[in-house]
Amino acid sequence: MKIIYVVGARPNFMKVAPIMREASKHKELEQILVHTGQHYDKNMSKCFFEELGICEPDINLEVGSGHHGEQTGKIMQKFEEFMLKEGGNLVVVVGDVNSTIACGLVAAKLHIPLAHVEAGLRSFDRRMPEEINRLLTDTISDYLFTPAEEANKNLKNEGIPEEKIFLVGDIMIDTLLWEMERTPHINKPPLPELDNNNYAALTLHRPSNVDDPEIFKGILNALDEIANKIPIIFPAHPRTINRMKEFQFYPKSKNIKIIEPLSYREFLRLYKNSKFVLTDSGSIQQETTFLNIPCLTIRENTERPFTITKGTNVLTGTDPKRITEEAFKILEGETKQSEGLPLWDGKTAKRIVNVFREL
Numbered sequence: 001m002k003i004i005y006v007v008g009a010r011p012n013f014m015k016v017a018p019i020m021r022e023a024s025k026h027k028e029l030e031q032i033l034v035h036t037g038q039h040y041d042k043n044m045s046k047c048f049f050e051e052l053g054i055c056e057p058d059i060n061l062e063v064g065s066g067h068h069g070e071q072t073g074k075i076m077q078k079f080e081e082f083m084l085k086e087g088g089n090l091v092v093v094v095g096d097v098n099s100t101i102a103c104g105l106v107a108a109k110l111h112i113p114l115a116h117v118e119a120g121l122r123s124f125d126r127r128m129p130e131e132i133n134r135l136l137t138d139t140i141s142d143y144l145f146t147p148a149e150e151a152n153k154n155l156k157n158e159g160i161p162e163e164k165i166f167l168v169g170d171i172m173i174d175t176l177l178w179e180m181e182r183t184p185h186i187n188k189p190p191l192p193e194l195d196n197n198n199y200a201a202l203t204l205h206r207p208s209n210v211d212d213p214e215i216f217k218g219i220l221n222a223l224d225e226i227a228n229k230i231p232i233i234f235p236a237h238p239r240t241i242n243r244m245k246e247f248q249f250y251p252k253s254k255n256i257k258i259i260e261p262l263s264y265r266e267f268l269r270l271y272k273n274s275k276f277v278l279t280d281s282g283s284i285q286q287e288t289t290f291l292n293i294p295c296l297t298i299r300e301n302t303e304r305p306f307t308i309t310k311g312t313n314v315l316t317g318t319d320p321k322r323i324t325e326e327a328f329k330i331l332e333g334e335t336k337q338s339e340g341l342p343l344w345d346g347k348t349a350k351r352i353v354n355v356f357r358e359l
């Protein structure tokens with residue numbers, strides 16, 4: 001059986017890696033890796049292949065950045081050309097980025113079975129581009145691999161037949177466990193000047209947070225206030241740096257240190273040894289819950305509500321007052337404890353590959 005895997009943006013690489021590693025144990029599974037080129041900077045793409053132990057992509061479609069229609073359209077055009085030449089028995093897409101829906105649509109229209117890993121997550125906020133990508137990809141997928149029971153419920157509510165849905169657990173945890181064993185100095189922060197438990201780690205790149213000057217300014221003000229009490233380390237996404245330059249907003253506090261985006265292992269060391277995390281990313285909400293690290297999510301909603309009900313995650317929204325209040329609570333020792341989640345055991349890739357082998 002010939003399986004075509006698609007990656008495009010930073011959060012995709014760690015989801016594909018454990019599945020490809022597991023499938024490589026079975027000779028009957030031929031594997032082809034396609035990189036759409038949605039992310040192209042070394043720190044947003046190449047370093048992950050080196051660290052996660054995945055082979056270099058068989059092809060890079062080199063689509064690069066662009067508005068949603070332009071980027072999605074270019075990926076579709078190039079992936080269709082590739083698939084018409086290459087063929088395949090199964091296309092595997094992961095997560096919720098533009099590459100996920102673009103390649104999913106191509107597979108569905110060519111009548112090639114489509115598998116979606118991390119299916120069923122919903123923020124119920126259609127202003128988020130990722131929510132549109134999630135909804136549409138799940139509608140056209142033949143095999144939907146879900147990380148948690150809530151995701152199964154969402155899919156059933158949308159009328160997806162039960163026989164297409166496979167509750168397999170969270171694939172990010174496979175990568176986290178695998179990399180924790182292989183990361184040198186895992187119990188130390190990646191920058192020599194940092195002390196364990198004595199800084200906060202920050203990621204911020206959602207269009208809804210950084211593209212609106214008022215909201216972005218409010219968040220930066222809150223961060224300045226938090227930084228009066230604890231240093232904040234901020235590996236900044238290129239989108240956020242571009243917006244800072246465009247709006248001429250920069251954090252005022254010298255206690256906020258902006259650095260280049262980090263590799264998977266360096267970032268793991270950064271959040272694992274931090275006092276708490278401030279983020280608007282998706283997967284980091286799960287990783288911090290798994291490691292029992294307090295996480296403040298600077299968003300109005302989340303597609304991973306189980307990290308709130310069972311984990312360490314707190315939604316702050318974008319109100320600067322609320323963000324600072326929640327951070328101060330953590331500094332005063334008021335933190336949530338994670339209960340852990342079923343099937344977050346590092347065996348998700350094995351469960352997925354078992355399904356592939358039965359096809």
Ligand code: UD1
Pocket residue numbers: 009010011038039040041044045065066071096097098099129130205237238239242281282
């Ligand atoms: C994408 C995903 C988002 C994910 C994020 C992780 C979509 C709709 N969004 O957002 O869900 O959380 O990746 O990083 O797919 N840029 C560079 N170099 C790069 C990549 C991007 O400079 O290698 C800059 C460009 O200015 C580009 C902007 O970042 O225009 C946005 O990139 P894009 O791929 O459109 O979406 P992300 O914001 O990265």
